[in-house]
Every structure is written in structure tokens, then in C-alpha cells.
Amino acid sequence: MAPMSWDEAFANRYEEWSAPMTADISFYVELAREADGPLVELAIGNGRVAIPVAQATGRSVAGVDTSPAMLEQAQRNAARAGVTLDLRLADMRELTVNEPAALIYCPFRSLQHLPTWADRRRTFERVAACLRSDGRFAWNAFVFDHRLAAQYDGQHRDKPVPHRVHYAIAENRIDLTLDGGGKSSLWWATKNEWLGLIDVAGLEVEALYGSFTREPFTENSGEYIFITRPRQLPKS
Ligand SMILES: C[S@@+](CC[C@H](N)C(=O)[O-])C[C@H]1O[C@@H](n2cnc3c(N)ncnc32)[C@H](O)[C@@H]1O
Secondary structure, three states: OOOOOEOHHHHHHHHHHHOOOOHHHHHHHHHHHHOOOOEEEEOOOOOOOHHHHHHHHOOOEEEEEOOHHHHHHHHHHHHHHOOOEEEEEOOHHHOOOOOOEEEEEEOOOHHHHOOOHHHHHHHHHHHHHHEEEEEEEEEEEEOOOHHHHHHHOOOEEOOOOOEEEEEEHHHOEEEEEEOOOOEEEEEOOOHHHHHHHHHHOOEEEEEEEOOOOOOEOOOOOOEEEEEEEEOOOOOO
8 A cells, every 4th residue: 555645535534534633622722822923734624723723813824735625625614614714735844934933833643644754854944944933833743552553453443434544564654544535644753753853943842741731741641742942042
């Protein structure tokens, strides 16, 4: 099975696919409320998080995504909710902004759709270049669990949308293929890989949580939830 970062057909079932994921919304809304400048979402998708962020802050959210089908949904959902999103068909590896951002965020493990460390490094460097000096970059990603990998590999699963799972262990990759068509792959990264990306991009960790209710990250956590900022120079 060839890797496919994000297949357009996946968009047809995305509302159902993402329906169980609600815990992250208040986390990103709170960060947006604390940011007193431009807000940017990487891989904005159908606006699942950006719309509540725009509603809570009364501000527009700029969002990039490479999927025309997902952006169409975002446009429709935003109009229905009565909010403005500044949607751009663009790749997060090439992020540009009109004005430096106070908050750039990337929910629902979307950085894991980038296949290589170089793709992520490029993204982190673009993020750092687009952030204000007092800005923040936040994202979440799953912690790879070999026990789950062994359990799910080759399995058919019914929820949230019937699909098959394939773990390409040697490639650090998970392929999800929906029964009705639509494929998506995610490449997992270790904690040290995330820390390396933060370092090379000139960022630093402000907080690392293990849950969206801000519990500390521990060796048993299932999710990395990072808040980072441009590296502060030591005071002389
Ligand atoms: C799991 S969805 C997340 C959507 C939304 N952020 C959310 O939280 O519901 C992943 C999204 O990543 C987008 N995507 C994948 N690779 C991308 C890239 N290189 N640049 C921008 N968007 C990308 C897909 O098109 C898809 O909309």
C-alpha cells in the first residue's frame, strides 16, 4: 500500500471521522484568547477548530490547507456559523503570512501528515519566521505505542468510520483506508524528534502537556501537546 498523506476522498467522511475529537477545541480556543494578534491554523481542514476560535475571539482565523475539498467545507461551515476565515490553498511547508502571528496552531495531529523530518523542519522554520517575537506555536501529536500498533495492524475497525489500519513499522507510518475510499497516512515522531525540531527552528518549549486539560506530560501519556515560543535570549 503506497503512502498517501491526505487523499481528497477522505474529506467526504471527515465530519464523521472527526466527530469524536472535541477535547482539543477549548484548549486551542483558550490559547487564541490569550493571543492579542493574528491567528493562524496550519492544515485548517473543515474549520472544526478555527470556527469556535473565531467565534470565541471575534477575530478572523487565517488557515492553510492543501485540500480543496476540505477548504470548501471550511468555507461552507464558516458561512453557516457567521464567522470569517481567511482560507488559503497552500502547503504548511511554505507558510507565509501578511503580518507576524501571535498564535500559530496545528490541531488533530496534522503535522504527522508530513512524511519526513525535513518536511517538518521546513514547516517549523516557516512557522518561526511567521511568528511575532512574543508569539506561540502549539500543536498536538500522538505518542506512538508499539502495543497498539501490534494490536491494530491489518485490522478492520468500525469507528468512527469503517476503515482498515496498516502499520508500516519500518517507515514510522500508519495508513488508514476508509471502506468507501479515501486514504490518509500519518508518520509518527518521538519526543526527541519534536524537541529537535523545536531546537533547530529557534523555538523553545513553554509547556508540554499530556492532555488537553493541561495535565503534565508523563511517561504514560498518549499525546504530545506542545506550546512553544521563539527562544528567549538570556538576560545579561
Ligand atoms: C486531520 S485533518 C485536520 C483538520 C483540522 N485542523 C482539524 O483539526 O479538524 C488533516 C488536514 O491536514 C491537511 N494537510 C495534509 N498535508 C498538508 C500540508 N502539507 N499542508 C497543509 N495542509 C495539509 C489535510 O488536507 C487535512 O485537511
